Amino acid sequence: MIRPALLLALAASLGAAVPTRARPVRTASEARAIAEKETGGIAxxxxxxxxxxxxxxxxxxxEVPGEDRGWRCIVDADTRSVHTRTRIPPPGSTKKRKQS
Known part of the structure; x- marks a missing residue:
């Protein structure tokens, strides 16, 4: 006869979801959240x-509020961390460059 505690443990392990940190980054919103957390900016x-x-x-x-420059980050999908971080001109700015 199978013990009820064993059945409960087996059912709980089969129905458990994979933790977020164990799976790769699949969507842009996940990548944005990771980059925002690391830099303190707005994606x-x-x-x-x-x-x-x-x-x-x-x-x-x-873009970082209160600063004149933003960040460009590369988020590694496997490790869920920022791989590189580079300063860039303000993203989304509508300034046009002077043509010479």
Whole structure:
């Protein structure tokens, strides 16, 4: 006879969801949230980019309130962390460059 406690433990383990930190970044909103948390800025855009050959990452442009420049971050989809972080001109600005 199977014990009820064993059945409960088995049912709980089969129905458990995979923790967020154990799975790769799948959506742009997840990548934006990670980049916003790391930089303290507001995400303007996110797009998928190749990273390390076989894996992919997300390029996220962020604007930082109160600063004249923003950040461009590459979020690694596998490790769920910011791979690189670069300063850029304000993202989403409508300023046109002077043509010479």
């Amino acid at each position: 303007v855009s996110a797009r998928r980019v190749p990273l390390n050959g076989a894996t992919c990452g997300w390029q996220v442009d962020l």
